Amino acid sequence: MNTPWYKRVAEGLTRTREELTGQLNVLVGRGPDVDEGFWEELEDALIGADMGVPAVTEITDRLRASAARERLTDSHAVLELLTDEIAEELALASGDVFELSPVTVLVVGVNGTGKTTTIAKLANELQVRGRSVLLGSADTYRAAADEQLQVWAGRVGVPIVSRERGADPAAVAFDAIRRAREEDFDVTLVDTAGRLHTSRELMGELAKISRIVKRESLAPVRTLLVMDATTGQNGITQARQFDQALGVDGIVLTKLDGTAKGGVCVAIARELGLPIVRVGVGEALDDLKPFDPGDFARALTGAA
Amino acid sequence: MFDNLSDRLQGVMKKLTGRGRLSEAAVDAAMREVRLALREADVNFRVVKDFVARVRERAVGSDVMSSLTPGQAVVRVVHEELADLMGSTDSRLVLSSRMPAVVMLVGLQGSGKTTAAAKLANHLRKEGRRPLLIACDVYRPAAVDQLQTLGKELDIPVYAGEPGGDPVGIAQAGVKEAVGAARDVAIVDTAGRLHVDDALMDEARRIRDAVRPDQLLLVVDAMTGQDAVGVAEAFQERVDFDGVIITKLDGDARGGAALSVRAVTGKPIKFAGVGEKLDALEVFHPDRMARRILGMGDVLTLIEKAEEVFEEEQAEELEEKLKKSQFTLDDFLVQLGQLKKMGSMEQVLSMMPGAGGKALKGADVDEGALTRTEAIIQSMTLQERAKPSVINGSRRERIATGAGVSVYDVNQLLKQFAQVKKMLKQFATPGKKGRRMPRMPGGELPF
């Protein structure tokens, strides 16, 4: 697997291109002229990538102005410009989450986005980089969630702290932090149960977990929101609510190995300034990659 | 930004219509709003295009053009077309009489298949069936464990193969097991798979061919964006399916994916997952989904819920009062008591138009406030209750002292009362039978 992930993503795009009409390739294939039809298709394509109406309108308006100013008549040149613009929007300082050591990382998100798998991948990455890693299994709600993380812990070869199903997740987090403190782990990764951001009760529970982790951890605490690339405009609300409830430091965007482009993250970057820190491109341990704004923007716009 | 398409259209119409008549320019402006609303709700852009074209055609038709309230008429056309496209309410699973009947679930990773399988088993048992669950996700760690745990919770047997075993063989053996154990329906849970993963899509087809399901259901996350179309088309082409379960509808996603999937595959949406509990599976209501996508709130659910609790007479009385704008603080007091019976205020308000009860933002609705509200109203004179406009500054002070709250609380209540009055008006519609109907008689819409 030596192809860079964005190439694989781009290949994914190629496959859908054959299935879907009206995508960005049509732009490339429709000839070099920048006319009204071009702008319309461009807008459709960006909407099709889940970037959302406000972001798309704003970006294409800006692009139209630049194209007119710079007398760009070639669609390839406009696509290049667009790619650069999107990359710029996404080039937020992604902070120090994986440079810090020691560090405690709280992993949160809605149900099924890939939190547990991401934790396994992160544990793997950090261990390969020489850090000692401890897992906290604080999803005490979903059936067999702990068993799932146990299996991963076994595969990666890292210790895990857990309690019985139904236990207080904050207590598991507490146990994990204490053990990390006592045994001097470099990195503590705390898994949490998936929850809809609309549930006041569950968001309150999460805020409590976060408070306890921040109170008990000697190491700095970072919170990562795991988001599924297939998510539509609801992703913005998700990010906002999680950020408001406990403060989010970065996003892990998963399932980019499919055909979804994760464009909602552009809107999230614009509105909330939350950086993408890693991308998930498969179900295996090494399917977690650093985020590169340029690559991502290229995969999104289909520019070569 | 307005959340409510209805408001938006009224606004556009006001600007563009002379004395209630619709010009083509007005229809175009309205269609831009419709397009925007659908896009914001994550309906696939291709589907939006087709849809808007169809609605436009109907909207420029004569009945709308001559309508006195063109804004509402356009909303109704949009809503009708949308509800139509969403399909009819028919969540029954057509199962054959063979032993066992087989239901198979497929979908992307994390869409909620395993939970849906357990919920479905629970649902079918309530209908008098004897289900067996079959765990065929041999890939994701502890997926089998998960289904087994859920089965135990429900006291429904689960057939599981070895982790790493062959899913096709497991499915077959599971069905055989159902026969032996006299279970009359087998529900096959499968691993999550990407629609572009050739090997796994092929595997899904082989499982299908081995167990020949009566119903093959695609499980789709309500939060899915534009990708839903490609996913649904690929699953249809590669394994085909009979219907859809839409999950996580208890969140605040507008759920345009439901419409997209339905539009491109023509397959009905059968059920909606509305919570993590195993009984949180609902019959799918196309009409409500249409309203939700349009951002008009789940008014019908609210009304139905209200009807379960409100005595018919009281409801009628309330309706009368609303019509005559005589709804008083005393009535409010009675209604608050009823609301208490209906469940948490938050739950009720979240169903009101304006996404998540946003319309009541600022009006704190915790249950403690309910008790406080009662105390405040009880401290008012009868005249004050009937005609809140007489409550001036000094009266406010007296009421606050009487109820043991601050003047601020009294002000809040009066504000809240005005808002609720406005809202209640929105769903008081003519004819008590009509309230249950998806389409409103007399050209009036319940919002």
Ligand SMILES: Nc1nc2c(ncn2[C@@H]2O[C@H](COP(=O)(O)OP(=O)(O)O)[C@@H](O)[C@H]2O)c(=O)[nH]1
């Ligand atoms: N294709 C793909 N699947 C993923 C990725 N990340 C997670 N998954 C799968 O998504 C499903 C849900 O993941 P899980 O970690 O259990 O989600 P959680 O509920 O958020 O903890 C599992 O089947 C994972 O294998 C990814 O990057 N690509």
Ligand SMILES: [Mg+2]
């Ligand atoms: Mg998990």
